[in-house]
Amino acid sequence: MQQAKSILIRSAPIALAVAAVSWSPCLSTGARAAGGPPEPIRSIRSGAWSDPSTWEGGRPPGEGAIVLIRTGHDVSYDVSSPEVIRSVHVSGTLRFADDRDTRLDVGLIRIKAGDAVSEEGFHCAMSVAREGAEGPRPALLVGTPERPIPAGHSATIRLTPVEGLDPESFPAIVCCGGRMEFHGAPMPRTWTKLSKPAGPGEATVVVPAADVQGWRPGDRVIVTGTTRQFARNGQRRTTSVAERPATEERLVSEIGRRHDDSGDLPIGLDRPLEMEHHAEGDYRAELANLSRNVVVESADPDGVRGHTMYHRHSAGSISYAEFRHLGKRGVLGRYSLHFHLLGDTMRGSSVIGASIWDSHNRWITVHGTDYLVVRDCVGYKSIGHGFFLEDGTETRNVFDRNLAVMALRGEPLPDQVLPFDGNLGSGFWWSNSLNSFTRNVAAECDQDGFRFEVFASERFDPVLPVLRPDGSRAEVDVRTLPFLRFEGNEAHCQRFFGLNLGGFSSGAVPGYPAPRELAIEDVDGVGPDGRHPFVIRDFRAWNTHWAFHAGSPSVLVEGMDIHDSEYGIWRCVTDRHEYRGLSLSGIGTAAVFFPRPGRAGKDDGLANLRPVDDLPPATAITRVAELPSGGLRVQGVTADNGRIARVLVNGNEASPIGDDLSAWEVVLPETAREDATLSAHAVDDAGNVERTGHEIDRRPALDVARRSRGPAGR
Numbered sequence: 001m002q003q004a005k006s007i008l009i010r011s012a013p014i015a016l017a018v019a020a021v022s023w024s025p026c027l028s029t030g031a032r033a034a035g036g037p038p039e040p041i042r043s044i045r046s047g048a049w050s051d052p053s054t055w056e057g058g059r060p061p062g063e064g065a066i067v068l069i070r071t072g073h074d075v076s077y078d079v080s081s082p083e084v085i086r087s088v089h090v091s092g093t094l095r096f097a098d099d100r101d102t103r104l105d106v107g108l109i110r111i112k113a114g115d116a117v118s119e120e121g122f123h124c125a126m127s128v129a130r131e132g133a134e135g136p137r138p139a140l141l142v143g144t145p146e147r148p149i150p151a152g153h154s155a156t157i158r159l160t161p162v163e164g165l166d167p168e169s170f171p172a173i174v175c176c177g178g179r180m181e182f183h184g185a186p187m188p189r190t191w192t193k194l195s196k197p198a199g200p201g202e203a204t205v206v207v208p209a210a211d212v213q214g215w216r217p218g219d220r221v222i223v224t225g226t227t228r229q230f231a232r233n234g235q236r237r238t239t240s241v242a243e244r245p246a247t248e249e250r251l252v253s254e255i256g257r258r259h260d261d262s263g264d265l266p267i268g269l270d271r272p273l274e275m276e277h278h279a280e281g282d283y284r285a286e287l288a289n290l291s292r293n294v295v296v297e298s299a300d301p302d303g304v305r306g307h308t309m310y311h312r313h314s315a316g317s318i319s320y321a322e323f324r325h326l327g328k329r330g331v332l333g334r335y336s337l338h339f340h341l342l343g344d345t346m347r348g349s350s351v352i353g354a355s356i357w358d359s360h361n362r363w364i365t366v367h368g369t370d371y372l373v374v375r376d377c378v379g380y381k382s383i384g385h386g387f388f389l390e391d392g393t394e395t396r397n398v399f400d401r402n403l404a405v406m407a408l409r410g411e412p413l414p415d416q417v418l419p420f421d422g423n424l425g426s427g428f429w430w431s432n433s434l435n436s437f438t439r440n441v442a443a444e445c446d447q448d449g450f451r452f453e454v455f456a457s458e459r460f461d462p463v464l465p466v467l468r469p470d471g472s473r474a475e476v477d478v479r480t481l482p483f484l485r486f487e488g489n490e491a492h493c494q495r496f497f498g499l500n501l502g503g504f505s506s507g508a509v510p511g512y513p514a515p516r517e518l519a520i521e522d523v524d525g526v527g528p529d530g531r532h533p534f535v536i537r538d539f540r541a542w543n544t545h546w547a548f549h550a551g552s553p554s555v556l557v558e559g560m561d562i563h564d565s566e567y568g569i570w571r572c573v574t575d576r577h578e579y580r581g582l583s584l585s586g587i588g589t590a591a592v593f594f595p596r597p598g599r600a601g602k603d604d605g606l607a608n609l610r611p612v613d614d615l616p617p618a619t620a621i622t623r624v625a626e627l628p629s630g631g632l633r634v635q636g637v638t639a640d641n642g643r644i645a646r647v648l649v650n651g652n653e654a655s656p657i658g659d660d661l662s663a664w665e666v667v668l669p670e671t672a673r674e675d676a677t678l679s680a681h682a683v684d685d686a687g688n689v690e691r692t693g694h695e696i697d698r699r700p701a702l703d704v705a706r707r708s709r710g711p712a713g714r
Contacts, residue, residue: 037066037086038064038065038066038086039066040066040067040068040089040117041056041057041059041066041067041068042055042067042068042070043056043068043069043073043075044056044070044073045073046072046073046074046075046092047076048075048076048078049061049075049077049078049079050078050079054075061085062083063083063084063085064084065085065086066086066087066117067087067089068091068115068117069089069090069091069092069138070091070092070115071091071092071113071115071135071138072092072136073092073093074092074093075092075093075094075095076095076096076097077094077095077096077097077102077104078100078102079103080100080101080102080103081103081104081105082103084105084107084160084162085104085105085106085107086106086107086108086162087106087107087108087109087110087117087162088104088106088108088110089110089112089117089118090110090111090112090138090139090140090178091112091113091114091138092138093138093139093140094109094139094141095139095141096141096142096149096155098143098147098153098155099153100153101153101155102153102154102155102156103155103156103158104156104157104158105158105160105299106157106158106159106160106171107159107160107161107165107170108162108165108170108172108173108174109140109157109172109173109174110173110174110176111138111139111140111174111175111176111179111180112124112138112175112176112177112178113135113137113176113177113178119165119170120169120174122172122174122309122333124174124176124177124311124312137177138178138179139178139180139181139316140173140175140178140179140180141179141181142157142181142183142294142321143155143182143183144181144183145183145623145625146625147183148183148184148186148319148320149183149184149185149293149294151185151214151293153293154293154295155184155294155295156294156295156296157173157295157296157297158298158299159171159172159173159296159298159299159305159306159307159326160300160306161300161303161304167304168328168331168334169334170304171298171299171304171306172306172307172308172309172334173296173306173307173308173309174308174309174311175309175310175311175314175316176311176314177313177314178314178315179314179315180310180314180315180316181317181318182294182296182319182321183294183317183318183319183320183321184292184293184320184321184322185292185293185320186319186320186353187213187289187320187353188210188211188212188213188214189210189212190289190320190353190355190376190377190378190403191286191289191376191403192208192211192212192287193208193279193284193285193287194206194207194223194277194279194284194285194286194287195207195208195262195264195279196279197278197279198223198273198276198277198279198285199273199275199276199277200274200275200276201272201273202272202273203268203269203271203272203273204256204266204267204268205223205266205267205269205273205287206264206265206267207264207267207287208263208264208265209258209263209264209265210263212255212267212287212289215252215267216252216291217252217253217254217255218291219251219252219289219290220249220250220251220252220289220290221249221250221251221252221267221287221288221289221290221291222247222249222250222286222287222288222290222380222405223248223250223273223277223285223286223287224247224285224286224287224403224405224443224492225241225245225246225247225248225275225285225444225493226246226276226283226285226492226493227246227276227493227543228246228444228493228494228495228543228544228545229241229244229246229495239409240408240409240425240446241406241408241444241445242381242406242408242446245406245444246275246444246493247380247405247444248273248274248275248277250269250270250271250273251269251270252267252268252269252270253268253269254267254268255267255268256268267287278543282540283492283542283543283563283564285443286403286405286443288355288378288380288403289378290324290355290357290380291322291355292320292321292322292353292354292355293320294321294322295321295322295323296308296321296324296326297322297323297324297326298324298325298326301325301358305325305327305328305329305360306326307326307327307328307334307336307361308326308335308336308337308338309333309335309339309340310342310346310349311340311341311342312341312342312343312345313342313346314342314345314346315346316349317349317350317351317352317622318337318350318351318352318354319350319351319352319353320353320354321354321355322355322356322357323336323337323354323355323357323359324355324356324357324358325358325359326356326359326361327359327360327361327382328360328361329360329383329410330410330411330413330414331413331414332415332416334361335361335364335365335388336356336359336361336362336363336382337351337354337356337362337364338362338365338367339364339365339366339367340365340368340369341367341368341369342368342370342372343368343369343467344370344371346369346371346372347370347371347620347694348371348621348622348636348694348696349372349622350372350373350374350375350622351364351372351373351374351375351377352373352377353375353376353377354377354378355377355378355379355380356378356379356380356382357378357379357380357381358380358381359379359381359383360382361382361383361384361410362382362384362385362386362388363382363386363387363388363404364377364379364386364387364388365389365390366388366389366390366397367389367390367391367394368390368391368393368394369397370395370396371396371397371620371694372397372398373398373400373620373622373637374387374397374399374400375399375400375401375402376400376401376402377402377403378403379402379403379404379405379407379427380405380406381405381406381408382406382407382408382425383408383409384407384408384409384410384413384425385407385421385426385427385428385429385451386404386407386426386427386429386445387399387402387404387427387428387429387440388429388430389429389430389431389432389435390417390418391417391418391431391464392417392418392431392454392462392464392478393432393464393465393466393467393478394430394435395432395434395435395466395467396434396435396467396484396618396639397435397436398435398436398438398620398637398639399428399435399436399437399438400436400439400637400662401438401440402428402440402441403440403441403442403443404427404428404440404441404442404445404449405427405442405444405445406443406444406445406446407425407426407445407446407447408425408445408446409424409425409447410423410424418460419457419459419460420453420454420455420457420459420460424446424448425445425447426442426445426447426448426450426451426500427440427442427443427445427448427449427450427491428440428449428450428451429448429451430451430452431452431453431454431462432464432466432478432481433452433478433483433484433486433534434466434481434482434483434484435483435484436483436484436485436486436618436639437483437485437486437487438486438489438662439487439488439489440489440490441489441490441491442489442491442492443491443494444492444493444494445494445495446495446496447495447496447497448491448494448497448498448499449490449491449492449497449498449499449541449544450489450499450500451499451500452500452501452502452552453500453502454479455522455523455524456479456523456524456526462477462478463475463476463477463478464478466481469615469616469690470691470692477526479502479523479552480527480528480529481528482528482532482533482534482641483534483641484615484639484640484641485640485641486534486535486536486537486539487536487537487538488537488538488539489538489539489540490539490540490542491540491541491542491544491547492540492541492542492543493543493544494541494544496545497544497545497546497547497548497549498539498544498546498547498548498562498565499536499541499548499549500546501534501536501548501549501550501551502523502527502550502551502552503522503523503551503571503573504522522573523551523552524551524599525551525553525573525575525598525599525600526552526553526599527552527553527554527555528552528554529554530554530576530607530609530610530611531609531612532554532615533554533555533556533576533611534552534554534555535556535558535641536555536556536557536558536560537559538558538559538560538561539557539559539560539561540560540561540562540563541561541563541565542561542563542564542565543563543564543565544565544566545566546565546566546567546570547562547565547568547569548560548562548568548569548570548572549569549570549572550572550577551572551573552573553573553575553600554575554576554577554609555576555578556578556580556609556611557577557578557579557580557581557582558580559580559581560579560583561583562583562584562587562591563583563584563585563586564586565586565587565588566588566589567587567588567589567590567591567593568584568587568590568591568592568593569591569592569593569595570590570593570594571593571594571595571596572595572596573595573596573597573598574595574596574597574598575597575598575599575607576600576607576608578608578609613642613684613685613686613688614686615640615641615688616640616682616684616689616690617638617639617640617644617682617683617688617690618639618640618690619636619638619647619681619682619690619693619694620636620637620680620694621634621636621649621678621680621696622635622636623635623636624678624696624698626673627667629670630670630673631667631668631669631670631672631673632668632672632673632678633666633667633668634649634654634665634666634667634668634678635657635663635664635665636649636654636663636664636665636680636694637662637663637664638661638662638664638682639662640682640688642684642685643684643685644660644661644662644682644683645661645682645683645684645685646661646682647661647664647666647680647681647682647683648680648681648682648683649666649678649680650668650678650679650680654666654680661682675698676698677695677696678695678696678698679693679694679695679696680693680694680695681694
């Protein structure tokens with residue numbers, strides 16, 4: 001089989017002189033002004049990057065160039081070059097060719113309206129003005145949802161440090177109210193479970209054949225660990241799983257053939273495994289593919305790394321792209337993939353099937369953002385928490401069927417929003433539970449598989465502005481907000497906690513002591529009321545030290561399987577806790593250890609939960625495609641803590657994709673193309689009607705700008 005080609009964007013150091021500087025748009029040549037930066041090279045028409053007639057001066061941009069793609073120009077990037085472009089300022093459209101391999105080494109890509117040239121690797125002045133703006137959005141298109149980069153070709157962006165640019169903010173890709181798309185060749189699944197155990201000396205793993213269609217020899221894969229690094233005698237073997245990982249990284253040497261009717265397929269590895277990887281019953285290791293044919297990477301992983309970010313009122317989505325060797329260690333806001341203070345202005349944007357690995361600062365950071373969809377992604381090796389919700393105001397985001405492997409201990413970041421976060425290494429970490437977590441797996445993380453954490457103190461007030469069902473914002477103690485949905489999640493091979501729901505912070509290990517100001521206990525017994533408890537459905541924790549720990553009251557468990565763990569239910573505040581379908585097996589020390597009363601007093605008596613469903617569903621349109629027949633196919637997601645009864649799009653009933661309406665689609669008639677807007681909302685089984693459904697303005701002048709009905713986002 002031919003290996004898929006990839007598109008990379010990379011950066012590499014070059015000697016240029018200035019940091020954050022602006023230039024007048026009247027400059028027109030690529031010559032260097034005396035003692036200053038080179039003057040911008042501007043597009044003069046739409047055309048190919050390699051075509052001299054596309055550019056002022058009659059020459060394509062070369063080493064060290066500052067490039068401006070002017071408003072209204074559509075430039076096709078059609079080269080694969082190791083020359084480092086200092087910066088590319090996209091006011092029109094920069095579109096990567098999909099009929100060849102491409103590579104761009106660059107210090108900055110900035111997508112922003114207006115033909116000014118300004119080098120800034122983080123902030124976006126005036127990007128909030130996008131709502132209602134005239135004209136098409138500036139756009140960086142590395143594939144599109146309708147036309148991804150095909151499997152036979154690759155696109156690579158290499159983020160390269162440029163001398164003279166601030167290494168804390170550069171290199172970078174920054175979208176300031178424009179459109180940014182990364183789309184590689186689709187895969188049916190990016191990770192799967194082993195069908196059979198694999199152990200030392202074996203160079204083959206067996207997996208379901210249907211899950212690995214499109215995987216190729218040369219792909220980089222990981223086999224997740226199933227041996228935790230906390231010995232049964234209570235002695236920690238290491239201070240981090242990175243010192244002696246049970247997860248193993250390999251290349252695919254060959255894709256085998258099916259030899260029987262089991263539906264399984266052998267995958268050959270480039271060298272034998274060294275560890276045991278269990279696969280018995282419901283307790284199985286994962287095989288995950290890290291390779292994609294669209295790549296954004298740091299050119300110098302051991303030096304200055306790059307970062308990427310979307311700002312408010314931006315647009316775009318990501319599917320089957322690879323983000324590797326990114327993130328600036330110890331620098332606030334410079335993450336591998338960062339959705340920064342978007343409110344609901346990018347409602348329905350999604351990250352599907354991406355791989356984010358070897359990150360020095362998170363995998364995906366969702367900061368002050370609502371209604372984002374993250375599905376089928378693989379995160380492997382991050383410094384600090386992996387899938388991370390940053391400031392406690394994030395709601396109605398959907399995390400579905402993601403794999404988090406080896407989130408490692410970092411340090412608190414300077415000036416971080418939440419002072420209590422020790423950044424100890426959780427696969428999934430949040431401070432506001434009004435989000436949906438379904439079918440996710442966390443394996444071999446330093447601290448937690450899943451972690452909800454809020455500590456009130458003189459340094460932090462947990463009463464924050466949170467989006468309400470009517471679209472307004474209100475001040476709410478985020479410790480009291482229940483899950484939008486938490487179902488079908490799994491944690492294994494954890495050094496500490498499988499699921500830590502508002503409990504103790506650390507149990508800091510030698511060499512990594514928690515700062516004294518972080519040594520507050522937990523949520524202090526504050527949580528949802530008995531009518532709106534935390535509902536945990538079908539959670540599995542195995543090969544974990546402390547499987548489940550909760551400092552939060554009002555917890556309803558409907559299915560929990562704890563297996564081969566040192567402790568089952570450990571030091572939980574059991575005020576208004578109810579457990580149904582609880583299974584405990586292979587427990588080393590204690591199935592239930594030292595329950596605590598929380599705020600419940602000895603005279604309070606037994607208080608049963610009385611759950612009610614009065615929270616409406618949350619819907620997002622994720623894709624709109626024009627069909628050859630003339631109609632429109634509209635796809636989206638809906639999250640709810642109960643059963644979703646109906647989803648309506650412009651009055652038309654949607655059908656489920658899969659078992660239920662958590663993912664849905666509808667085909668609208670040809671007349672829908674003339675509609676100025678598409679509007680979707682849902683109704684759940686309890687009769688709750690979504691009051692602020694998702695509305696998309698389809699007028700060309702707004703270039704499919706996403707917005708919500710009702711009050712504007714933050």
